Amino acid sequence: MVDYRREGNVAILTVNNPPVNAISTRVKDGIYECISRAKNDTKVSVIVIHGHGKHFIAGADIHGFSGQRESSKVVATLPEVIAFMEASNKPIVAAIHGTALGGGLEIAMGCHYRIATKSARVGQPEVLIGILPGAGGTQRLPRLCGLGPALDLISTGRHIKAPQALKLGIIDKIVSDDILKEGIAFAKAVIDKPLNGRRISTLPVKDAENAEQLISAANASVRKRQRGMMAPIWNIKAVAESIKLPFDEAMEKEAEYFTVLVTSSQARALQYAFFSERLAPKWEVPGVASYNTVKPMNIKTAAVIGAGTMGTGIAMALLNARIPVTLVEQNKQFLEKGVKMIQDLYAGSVRLGKLTADQAKYLLSNLKTSLSYDDLSTVDCVIEAVYENMALKKEIFAKLDNACKPSAVLCSNTSSLDIDEIASATKRPDKVIGTHFFVPAYYMRLLENVRGKLTSPETIATVQSLGVRIGKIPVVVGNCDSFVGNRMLGTYTSEAQFLLEEGALPHEVDSVIKDFGIPIGAFEVSDLSGLDIGWRIRKERYEKLEKSGKKHDPNARFINGERFSPLGDTLCEKGRFGRKTGMGWYRYEKPGAKEPFIDAEITTLLEDYSKKHNITRRKISPQEIFERCFYPLINEGFKVLEDGIATRPEDIDVIWINGYGWPKYTGGPMYYANQIGLDKIYDTMCYYYEQHPTSSHWRPSALLRDLAKQQLPISQWGKQVASRL
Ligand SMILES: CCCCCCCC(=O)CC(=O)SCCNC(=O)CCNC(=O)[C@H](O)C(C)(C)COP(=O)(O)OP(=O)(O)OC[C@H]1O[C@@H](n2cnc3c(N)ncnc32)[C@H](O)[C@@H]1OP(=O)(O)O
Numbered sequence: 001m002v003d004y005r006r007e008g009n010v011a012i013l014t015v016n017n018p019p020v021n022a023i024s025t026r027v028k029d030g031i032y033e034c035i036s037r038a039k040n041d042t043k044v045s046v047i048v049i050h051g052h053g054k055h056f057i058a059g060a061d062i063h064g065f066s067g068q069r070e071s072s073k074v075v076a077t078l079p080e081v082i083a084f085m086e087a088s089n090k091p092i093v094a095a096i097h098g099t100a101l102g103g104g105l106e107i108a109m110g111c112h113y114r115i116a117t118k119s120a121r122v123g124q125p126e127v128l129i130g131i132l133p134g135a136g137g138t139q140r141l142p143r144l145c146g147l148g149p150a151l152d153l154i155s156t157g158r159h160i161k162a163p164q165a166l167k168l169g170i171i172d173k174i175v176s177d178d179i180l181k182e183g184i185a186f187a188k189a190v191i192d193k194p195l196n197g198r199r200i201s202t203l204p205v206k207d208a209e210n211a212e213q214l215i216s217a218a219n220a221s222v223r224k225r226q227r228g229m230m231a232p233i234w235n236i237k238a239v240a241e242s243i244k245l246p247f248d249e250a251m252e253k254e255a256e257y258f259t260v261l262v263t264s265s266q267a268r269a270l271q272y273a274f275f276s277e278r279l280a281p282k283w284e285v286p287g288v289a290s291y292n293t294v295k296p297m298n299i300k301t302a303a304v305i306g307a308g309t310m311g312t313g314i315a316m317a318l319l320n321a322r323i324p325v326t327l328v329e330q331n332k333q334f335l336e337k338g339v340k341m342i343q344d345l346y347a348g349s350v351r352l353g354k355l356t357a358d359q360a361k362y363l364l365s366n367l368k369t370s371l372s373y374d375d376l377s378t379v380d381c382v383i384e385a386v387y388e389n390m391a392l393k394k395e396i397f398a399k400l401d402n403a404c405k406p407s408a409v410l411c412s413n414t415s416s417l418d419i420d421e422i423a424s425a426t427k428r429p430d431k432v433i434g435t436h437f438f439v440p441a442y443y444m445r446l447l448e449n450v451r452g453k454l455t456s457p458e459t460i461a462t463v464q465s466l467g468v469r470i471g472k473i474p475v476v477v478g479n480c481d482s483f484v485g486n487r488m489l490g491t492y493t494s495e496a497q498f499l500l501e502e503g504a505l506p507h508e509v510d511s512v513i514k515d516f517g518i519p520i521g522a523f524e525v526s527d528l529s530g531l532d533i534g535w536r537i538r539k540e541r542y543e544k545l546e547k548s549g550k551k552h553d554p555n556a557r558f559i560n561g562e563r564f565s566p567l568g569d570t571l572c573e574k575g576r577f578g579r580k581t582g583m584g585w586y587r588y589e590k591p592g593a594k595e596p597f598i599d600a601e602i603t604t605l606l607e608d609y610s611k612k613h614n615i616t617r618r619k620i621s622p623q624e625i626f627e628r629c630f631y632p633l634i635n636e637g638f639k640v641l642e643d644g645i646a647t648r649p650e651d652i653d654v655i656w657i658n659g660y661g662w663p664k665y666t667g668g669p670m671y672y673a674n675q676i677g678l679d680k681i682y683d684t685m686c687y688y689y690e691q692h693p694t695s696s697h698w699r700p701s702a703l704l705r706d707l708a709k710q711q712l713p714i715s716q717w718g719k720q721v722a723s724r725l
């Protein structure tokens, strides 16, 4: 785990714990033993510590926080090992490449010098997994770089690159990529330098005079940006001790606060989410294939059909990953509008300093435009993002099938339509798949990849690998109406509207949702994305119904015996499409304005509506709003598993955290359900199903019922699911 060798008078410690050199108990013990050995070796004058493989050390082993810890051969804890390093009379140099994160940066701060390659990144990301830097990070970082930067890095968990770390004084020098050679050379040059002033724990905290202001600004920022999370607050509290107490006493506080966090349910949920996100790309379709049995195709070029909201965002996601894109539209005017949208977004990134003008120019140079499918004969992959209309999508897929080379993968960004029906328009259904991006597609990390009945494992592997390449978290799901995310969302939006019919107002529902930790309420989000999108989809469904001989009544509160609220259609008929028209479920100052105001017209409309349908409006409690919005959503997640549409509960949680703003610190709807207690959810579902028998989303899932009885850990639900299919 940690190798020791000597080159002349330099002792070299190599941490070797693939894949990221995480600090397991054995790594910690190894570092302690090797440092002891170097201290006692009279031939050694200086010590270099570096990492084998891609990283220096990416932090403590996260598995160790909730699982069984290995027993330690040496008594010292990580903070003690770091103190032991710092006290060494032989200089220790941390030679950093890849990343020095969490405990890795804390080890580097226990060294007397830190050098790094230009591409190296450092940070204290513990807050993101619900804990704090418990090995002196909250105390050494403010001494090294100042209170303000330390508060920022520790409370946000963001990584910074070596040049910025150099500016902040976190590292001493940027060196070439031959990190070990550089480390040895640097070590030789500092052998005789005094170590006074190099032991960070002995230094004063920089910026201590502005402490009060800096701490209250940090608290205000986390209350706004990381609402509901307890770790950022405790991280700030720990850093604040650095200006109140001497180092050793502040370290005791750090240990105390670490214990509070590491045993919290938020930390467990965040760590579950960390591993779930890493599991998602490793897809598995039971009985069919899995990521480690199939090779993906290499996508060198791509095309996007439709230069609207999604098409332009998808094109940018591809361009950002250096994949040349041909963007196709139905006419010149729409094409120019789409290209302008992309140019403006890149110009915005340049203004914000996220890209240089040259980088933006380079990315745009990979964008080609066309009005003809004839230009797509050589592309490896096409992603269609035209209006949500089956006939149109089938027409386009038939054209693509004729125009593209036989090996090209054809993807649809549909958010709800049947992938098998779209694939039936081609002679290559094995190469057709849904790639459901989320708005804005260049930013949102979720990619829901929808496999059809005939989609080949190679096609699944290809879009999964493409997803990772463009920086997304790809999740494979099965084909059903609205797939996983939107199918579950459907229950939540329906119930939210039923609550309006029965007495609640949009802001009352939204505030319960936001108090739970979802950043935006159901009605606010509907106004943001535009009520007309859902209306278009529903109108297509009404047309289908009419074609099958069933006339659609615009006032109907039931469709095929199932409760339905026509309120969304009523608003659209009045031109209330949301923010874009300056009115939707809320009122806005003007079209396009962001701040929602309660609208008296909506209150009157709801009251009239309830009267017209003989519904007695009542005061609905926040608890009822919560249960009615979230329990059917969770229940639908179990039905999604039951149907084999998702194969693992972790995938559902990843979808909700990354596509719908579900608070990560609750782990996702499936994990959260387990926290509430599956038996409680099941009983509540039964209660509401009795009250609302015409809403099938209240019918409790059989899987939920069975799992509620078995009380299995979530890691075993997948096996239960597989055994039922
Ligand atoms: C008295 C008590 C004192 C207690 C002291 C506490 C000490 C502390 O202060 C606590 C800590 O250090 S907590 C850990 C802080 N570090 C992090 O959060 C870094 C997490 N990792 C990353 O960001 C990326 O993996 C990274 C940027 C490193 C690499 O990204 P990539 O995209 O290249 O690779 P990934 O797919 O993310 O990861 C590759 C494999 O490595 C696993 N992994 C990553 N970091 C890990 C970590 N810290 N612990 C355990 N496993 C880890 C990851 O799960 C993945 O595994 P596989 O999916 O199986 O390949």
Ligand SMILES: NC(=O)C1=CN([C@@H]2O[C@H](COP(=O)(O)OP(=O)(O)OC[C@H]3O[C@@H](n4cnc5c(N)ncnc54)[C@H](O)[C@@H]3O)[C@@H](O)[C@H]2O)C=CC1
Binding pocket: 305, 306, 307, 308, 309, 310, 311, 328, 329, 330, 334, 385, 386, 387, 388, 389, 392, 396, 413, 414, 415, 416, 436, 437, 438, 439, 529
């Ligand atoms: N807007 C959203 O939040 C999300 C939308 N989706 C899905 O993405 C697809 C596109 O949605 P948006 O981008 O929002 O729509 P949009 O209305 O912004 O853009 C659609 C574009 O397709 C173009 N188009 C129509 N017919 C065409 C043809 N024959 N050839 C080439 N281009 C054609 C239109 O001119 C328009 O620019 C839909 O299937 C939608 O369900 C998926 C996820 C989220």
